[in-house]
Structure formats: structure tokens, C-alpha cells
Amino acid sequence: MAVDDPLATLADxxxxxxxxxxxxxxxxxxxxxxxxxxxxxxxxxxxxxxxxQAPRREALALLQRLPAQCTASELTEILKRYLKARQLPVTLLSATPSELQRFLEHNSRGSAEDIRWPDLMALHYQRDVDAAQLQSYRQSLARWLSHHPWVLTLP
Structure with a gap:
């Protein structure tokens, strides 16, 4: 049986x-x-x-690793390392403890945490440092690192 039209088979x-x-x-x-x-x-x-936020986490970790009998200069060194990582002006890195305290108090204002800073000049330069003042500095620094505003300004 021959197919008349070969395309007819493809019609369906x-x-x-x-x-x-x-x-x-x-x-x-x-x-x-x-x-x-x-x-x-x-x-x-x-x-x-x-x-x-990595410099802040690193500073808090360094603060936790310091022994309980650390000095005020060790705490200030952690703070200065953090400020250097934040790329703030170099003058702040060579600031005296009183200038550094003024900067910290200026940047602590208006925060949810009321941070009271001990006298950093006395902590750095007195012979007999009060352990309670040193502990207060350590706690204030930890609280400031945890809660300070992201934008830091010079006083």
C-alpha cells in the first residue's frame, strides 16, 4: 500500500x-x-x-585574657591598639592619660550606659594604685568597648 502524500502521515x-x-x-x-x-x-x-567590628571583638578578648593583677598601662595599651585599628588621628595614640580620659568621657556621653571613668592620671603615675580604681577602669573600658557609638569624635 503506497502512501499518496508522505506528509499525510505527519498530520497528527x-x-x-x-x-x-x-x-x-x-x-x-x-x-x-x-x-x-x-x-x-x-x-x-x-x-x-x-x-x-573585628577590632572591638579583639580588644574585648584581650581585655578578658589579661590577668586580674594587670596595670593601668596595659589596659590603656589595649585601648590605644583599638583606636589605632579604628584609624583615628595619631595624636590620640600619643595622648596623655588626661587627654585620653577627656576623649573617653566625650564619647561616653549620651550612651545608654552611664560610664564613670576613674582618674587615669592617678592610675598611671601613682606608686600605690588602688585595686578598686583599677578594677573600675577595667570594667569601664569593657563597657565602653561594648556599647560606645560607632562614630568617635575628638573633644
Whole structure:
């Protein structure tokens, strides 16, 4: 039996409908792409914030590792290392304890924590340092490192 028209056998075959997601719904793909960009941006900002907080975390860890019988100069050294990592003016790194105390009091104002700083000049230069004052300095420094504002200003 011969077929008259060879295309007649193909008459019942149809091309599939084009219902692929990428072809029919470009706005869905655009929205997904926008969502992906927003997620990547949020993750990068969070990572950047995490990296910026690294000096603070390191200073708090160093403060925890210091022995209970540490000196005021060791505590001040941790503070100066933190301020150096924050890239504040070099004059602050060579500041006297009274200038440093003025800076700390200036940047402690208006915070949720009421931080009282002991006399740093007395802690640094007296022969017999009061252990309670030294402990107060240590606690104030830990509280300031934990709660100080991100933007530090010079007095």
C-alpha cells in the first residue's frame, strides 16, 4: 500500500506549546534576579559590618585574657591598639592619660550606659594604685568597648 502524500502521515504530529518558564515569564525571572541581587547585597553589608567590628571583638578578648593583677598601662595599651585599628588621628595614640580620659568621657556621653571613668592620671603615675580604681577602669573600658557609638569624635 503506497502512501499518496508522505506528509499525510505527519498530520497528527504537532509541535509542543512553548510554555517554558524562561520564555513566557520574563518578569518572574527579573524579579528573582532582583531578589538575588538584594540578598547578595545584604550578605555583603553584613559581612562588611562584621569585619568592621573585628577590632572591638579583639580588644574585648584581650581585655578578658589579661590577668586580674594587670596595670593601668596595659589596659590603656589595649585601648590605644583599638583606636589605632579604628584609624583615628595619631595624636590620640600619643595622648596623655588626661587627654585620653577627656576623649573617653566625650564619647561616653549620651550612651545608654552611664560610664564613670576613674582618674587615669592617678592610675598611671601613682606608686600605690588602688585595686578598686583599677578594677573600675577595667570594667569601664569593657563597657565602653561594648556599647560606645560607632562614630568617635575628638573633644
Amino acid at each position: 504530529i504537532q509541535e509542543p506549546a512553548i510554555d517554558a518558564l524562561w520564555f513566557e515569564r520574563p518578569l518572574v525571572w527579573l524579579a528573582l534576579l532582583l531578589l538575588l541581587v538584594l540578598v547578595v547585597y545584604a550578605v555583603l553589608k553584613r559581612y562588611q559590618q562584621f569585619q568592621q
